[in-house]
Amino acid sequence: MDEEMMNMTEAWLRNHRLLYTGATRSPFILSIHDATINFVSFKTWLAQDYLFVRAFVPFVASILIKACKESDDDGDMEIILGGMAALEDEINWFKREATNWGISLSEVVPQQANINYCRFLESLMSPEVEYTVAITAFWATEAVYQESFAHCLGEGSKTPPELKETCARWGNEGFGLYCQSLQRIADRCLRTASEEELKKAEVLFLSVLEHEVEFWNMSMAA
Numbered sequence: 001m002d003e004e005m006m007n008m009t010e011a012w013l014r015n016h017r018l019l020y021t022g023a024t025r026s027p028f029i030l031s032i033h034d035a036t037i038n039f040v041s042f043k044t045w046l047a048q049d050y051l052f053v054r055a056f057v058p059f060v061a062s063i064l065i066k067a068c069k070e071s072d073d074d075g076d077m078e079i080i081l082g083g084m085a086a087l088e089d090e091i092n093w094f095k096r097e098a099t100n101w102g103i104s105l106s107e108v109v110p111q112q113a114n115i116n117y118c119r120f121l122e123s124l125m126s127p128e129v130e131y132t133v134a135i136t137a138f139w140a141t142e143a144v145y146q147e148s149f150a151h152c153l154g155e156g157s158k159t160p161p162e163l164k165e166t167c168a169r170w171g172n173e174g175f176g177l178y179c180q181s182l183q184r185i186a187d188r189c190l191r192t193a194s195e196e197e198l199k200k201a202e203v204l205f206l207s208v209l210e211h212e213v214e215f216w217n218m219s220m221a222a
Protein backbone atom coordinates (compact mmCIF):
# COMPACT_ATOMS: atom_id res chain seq x y z
CA MET A 1 0.00 0.00 0.00
CA ASP A 2 1.08 3.55 -0.74
CA GLU A 3 2.57 5.04 2.46
CA GLU A 4 0.38 8.15 2.08
CA MET A 5 -2.81 6.04 2.17
CA MET A 6 -1.66 4.14 5.22
CA ASN A 7 -2.67 4.85 8.77
CA MET A 8 0.21 6.15 10.84
CA THR A 9 0.40 3.09 13.10
CA GLU A 10 0.54 0.79 10.07
CA ALA A 11 3.37 2.84 8.60
CA TRP A 12 5.29 2.62 11.89
CA LEU A 13 4.67 -1.11 12.15
CA ARG A 14 6.12 -1.45 8.66
CA ASN A 15 9.08 0.86 9.20
CA HIS A 16 9.99 -0.63 12.59
CA ARG A 17 9.16 -4.25 11.76
CA LEU A 18 12.36 -5.64 13.23
CA LEU A 19 11.84 -4.10 16.66
CA TYR A 20 8.13 -4.96 16.62
CA THR A 21 8.93 -8.58 15.83
CA GLY A 22 11.54 -8.54 18.59
CA ALA A 23 8.81 -7.48 21.03
CA THR A 24 6.11 -9.88 19.82
CA ARG A 25 8.30 -12.94 19.14
CA SER A 26 10.57 -12.78 22.16
CA PRO A 27 12.53 -15.88 23.26
CA PHE A 28 10.10 -16.08 26.21
CA ILE A 29 7.05 -16.23 23.94
CA LEU A 30 8.77 -18.60 21.50
CA SER A 31 9.60 -20.92 24.40
CA ILE A 32 5.91 -21.06 25.36
CA HIS A 33 5.00 -21.65 21.72
CA ASP A 34 7.40 -24.58 21.35
CA ALA A 35 6.87 -25.91 24.90
CA THR A 36 10.50 -25.47 25.96
CA ILE A 37 9.64 -22.87 28.59
CA ASN A 38 11.33 -23.09 31.94
CA PHE A 39 8.52 -22.73 34.50
CA VAL A 40 10.80 -20.68 36.75
CA SER A 41 10.81 -18.05 33.98
CA PHE A 42 7.05 -18.26 33.71
CA LYS A 43 6.65 -17.72 37.45
CA THR A 44 9.00 -14.75 37.31
CA TRP A 45 6.98 -13.25 34.48
CA LEU A 46 3.71 -13.86 36.38
CA ALA A 47 4.93 -12.23 39.59
CA GLN A 48 6.55 -9.26 37.82
CA ASP A 49 3.57 -8.70 35.55
CA TYR A 50 1.24 -8.59 38.53
CA LEU A 51 3.25 -5.61 39.81
CA PHE A 52 3.28 -4.10 36.33
CA VAL A 53 -0.51 -4.36 35.98
CA ARG A 54 -0.98 -2.59 39.31
CA ALA A 55 1.09 0.29 37.91
CA PHE A 56 -0.77 0.07 34.62
CA VAL A 57 -4.14 0.90 36.26
CA PRO A 58 -3.29 4.54 37.14
CA PHE A 59 -1.71 4.92 33.70
CA VAL A 60 -4.97 3.87 32.02
CA ALA A 61 -6.90 6.10 34.43
CA SER A 62 -4.74 9.05 33.30
CA ILE A 63 -5.62 8.27 29.69
CA LEU A 64 -9.30 8.17 30.59
CA ILE A 65 -8.96 11.66 32.06
CA LYS A 66 -7.15 12.90 28.95
CA ALA A 67 -9.90 11.35 26.76
CA CYS A 68 -12.57 13.26 28.71
CA LYS A 69 -10.69 16.52 28.34
CA GLU A 70 -9.12 16.26 24.90
CA SER A 71 -10.92 13.70 22.72
CA ASP A 72 -13.17 14.85 19.88
CA ASP A 73 -15.07 11.54 19.97
CA ASP A 74 -17.41 10.53 22.82
CA GLY A 75 -16.90 6.84 22.02
CA ASP A 76 -13.30 6.82 23.28
CA MET A 77 -14.44 6.95 26.91
CA GLU A 78 -16.39 3.69 26.74
CA ILE A 79 -13.52 1.83 25.08
CA ILE A 80 -10.95 2.99 27.64
CA LEU A 81 -13.37 2.44 30.52
CA GLY A 82 -13.99 -1.11 29.27
CA GLY A 83 -10.24 -1.68 29.32
CA MET A 84 -10.00 -0.37 32.87
CA ALA A 85 -12.84 -2.59 34.05
CA ALA A 86 -11.08 -5.61 32.55
CA LEU A 87 -8.00 -4.77 34.61
CA GLU A 88 -9.87 -5.49 37.84
CA ASP A 89 -10.59 -8.98 36.56
CA GLU A 90 -6.96 -9.24 35.44
CA ILE A 91 -5.62 -8.39 38.90
CA ASN A 92 -7.87 -11.04 40.45
CA TRP A 93 -6.71 -13.52 37.83
CA PHE A 94 -3.05 -12.81 38.69
CA LYS A 95 -3.83 -13.43 42.37
CA ARG A 96 -5.50 -16.77 41.62
CA GLU A 97 -2.68 -17.84 39.28
CA ALA A 98 -0.06 -16.84 41.83
CA THR A 99 -1.75 -19.09 44.40
CA ASN A 100 -1.85 -21.96 41.89
CA TRP A 101 1.87 -21.55 41.15
CA GLY A 102 2.85 -21.15 44.82
CA ILE A 103 3.90 -17.49 44.50
CA SER A 104 3.52 -15.13 47.44
CA LEU A 105 2.74 -11.83 45.71
CA SER A 106 3.36 -9.72 48.82
CA GLU A 107 7.01 -10.82 48.73
CA VAL A 108 7.66 -10.01 45.08
CA VAL A 109 10.33 -7.38 44.54
CA PRO A 110 10.19 -5.48 41.25
CA GLN A 111 13.15 -6.13 38.96
CA GLN A 112 15.00 -3.34 37.17
CA ALA A 113 13.30 -3.77 33.77
CA ASN A 114 9.92 -3.63 35.49
CA ILE A 115 10.89 -0.54 37.50
CA ASN A 116 12.08 1.17 34.32
CA TYR A 117 8.89 0.34 32.44
CA CYS A 118 6.66 1.52 35.30
CA ARG A 119 8.67 4.76 35.54
CA PHE A 120 8.14 5.27 31.84
CA LEU A 121 4.36 4.81 32.25
CA GLU A 122 4.43 7.27 35.13
CA SER A 123 6.14 9.86 32.95
CA LEU A 124 3.26 9.54 30.48
CA MET A 125 0.71 10.26 33.20
CA SER A 126 1.70 13.91 33.41
CA PRO A 127 -1.06 16.30 32.21
CA GLU A 128 1.54 17.83 29.86
CA VAL A 129 1.61 14.62 27.80
CA GLU A 130 -0.98 14.93 25.03
CA TYR A 131 -3.84 12.43 24.65
CA THR A 132 -2.61 11.48 21.16
CA VAL A 133 0.82 10.57 22.47
CA ALA A 134 -0.46 8.67 25.54
CA ILE A 135 -3.14 6.68 23.67
CA THR A 136 -0.56 5.63 21.08
CA ALA A 137 1.70 4.26 23.80
CA PHE A 138 -1.30 2.56 25.43
CA TRP A 139 -2.28 0.86 22.16
CA ALA A 140 1.30 -0.35 21.60
CA THR A 141 1.50 -1.82 25.11
CA GLU A 142 -1.70 -3.82 24.65
CA ALA A 143 -0.95 -4.79 21.03
CA VAL A 144 2.38 -6.39 21.94
CA TYR A 145 0.69 -8.66 24.50
CA GLN A 146 -2.14 -9.49 22.11
CA GLU A 147 0.19 -10.46 19.25
CA SER A 148 2.59 -12.29 21.52
CA PHE A 149 0.08 -14.50 23.26
CA ALA A 150 -2.08 -15.05 20.16
CA HIS A 151 1.03 -16.55 18.55
CA CYS A 152 1.17 -19.15 21.35
CA LEU A 153 -2.33 -20.30 20.41
CA GLY A 154 -1.83 -20.20 16.66
CA GLU A 155 -1.31 -23.02 14.22
CA GLY A 156 1.56 -25.34 15.02
CA SER A 157 1.92 -24.09 18.60
CA LYS A 158 2.79 -26.65 21.27
CA THR A 159 1.91 -24.45 24.23
CA PRO A 160 1.78 -26.53 27.44
CA PRO A 161 -1.85 -27.04 28.60
CA GLU A 162 -1.18 -25.31 31.93
CA LEU A 163 -0.25 -22.10 30.08
CA LYS A 164 -3.13 -22.03 27.62
CA GLU A 165 -5.39 -19.99 29.89
CA THR A 166 -2.67 -17.36 30.27
CA CYS A 167 -2.24 -17.15 26.51
CA ALA A 168 -6.00 -16.94 25.97
CA ARG A 169 -6.24 -13.95 28.33
CA TRP A 170 -4.48 -11.73 25.83
CA GLY A 171 -4.62 -13.90 22.73
CA ASN A 172 -8.42 -14.17 22.55
CA GLU A 173 -10.47 -12.57 19.80
CA GLY A 174 -12.19 -10.07 22.10
CA PHE A 175 -8.88 -8.68 23.28
CA GLY A 176 -7.81 -8.49 19.64
CA LEU A 177 -10.87 -6.39 18.81
CA TYR A 178 -10.20 -4.16 21.80
CA CYS A 179 -6.64 -3.57 20.54
CA GLN A 180 -8.02 -2.70 17.11
CA SER A 181 -10.33 -0.13 18.73
CA LEU A 182 -7.36 1.44 20.52
CA GLN A 183 -5.41 1.47 17.26
CA ARG A 184 -8.30 3.21 15.50
CA ILE A 185 -8.42 5.88 18.21
CA ALA A 186 -4.65 6.37 17.96
CA ASP A 187 -4.79 6.67 14.16
CA ARG A 188 -7.69 9.11 14.29
CA CYS A 189 -5.79 11.33 16.76
CA LEU A 190 -2.54 11.03 14.79
CA ARG A 191 -4.26 12.22 11.59
CA THR A 192 -4.72 15.70 13.03
CA ALA A 193 -1.57 15.79 15.18
CA SER A 194 1.18 18.36 14.76
CA GLU A 195 4.56 17.30 13.38
CA GLU A 196 6.01 17.59 16.86
CA GLU A 197 3.29 15.37 18.37
CA LEU A 198 3.74 12.81 15.61
CA LYS A 199 7.46 12.62 16.28
CA LYS A 200 6.89 12.30 20.02
CA ALA A 201 4.28 9.56 19.54
CA GLU A 202 6.61 7.60 17.24
CA VAL A 203 9.50 7.85 19.70
CA LEU A 204 7.26 6.63 22.52
CA PHE A 205 5.93 3.81 20.36
CA LEU A 206 9.55 2.66 19.95
CA SER A 207 10.18 3.08 23.69
CA VAL A 208 7.22 0.82 24.47
CA LEU A 209 8.65 -1.86 22.17
CA GLU A 210 12.06 -1.58 23.84
CA HIS A 211 10.54 -1.83 27.32
CA GLU A 212 8.54 -4.88 26.25
CA VAL A 213 11.69 -6.58 24.93
CA GLU A 214 13.46 -5.85 28.23
CA PHE A 215 10.49 -7.14 30.22
CA TRP A 216 10.44 -10.48 28.37
CA ASN A 217 14.23 -10.79 28.67
CA MET A 218 14.03 -10.12 32.42
CA SER A 219 11.52 -12.98 32.76
CA MET A 220 13.61 -15.30 30.61
CA ALA A 221 16.81 -14.59 32.58
CA ALA A 222 15.29 -15.95 35.80
Ligand SMILES: Cc1ncc(CN)c(N)n1
Binding pocket: 049, 052, 053, 056, 141, 142, 145, 212, 215
Ligand atom coordinates in the same frame (compact mmCIF):
# COMPACT_ATOMS: atom_id res chain seq x y z
C1 LIG B 1 4.75 -5.86 30.43
C2 LIG B 1 3.31 -5.82 30.01
N1 LIG B 1 2.97 -5.24 28.85
C3 LIG B 1 1.66 -5.22 28.48
C4 LIG B 1 0.68 -5.75 29.23
C5 LIG B 1 -0.74 -5.74 28.78
N2 LIG B 1 -1.58 -4.98 29.59
C6 LIG B 1 1.08 -6.33 30.42
N3 LIG B 1 0.18 -6.93 31.25
N4 LIG B 1 2.40 -6.38 30.83
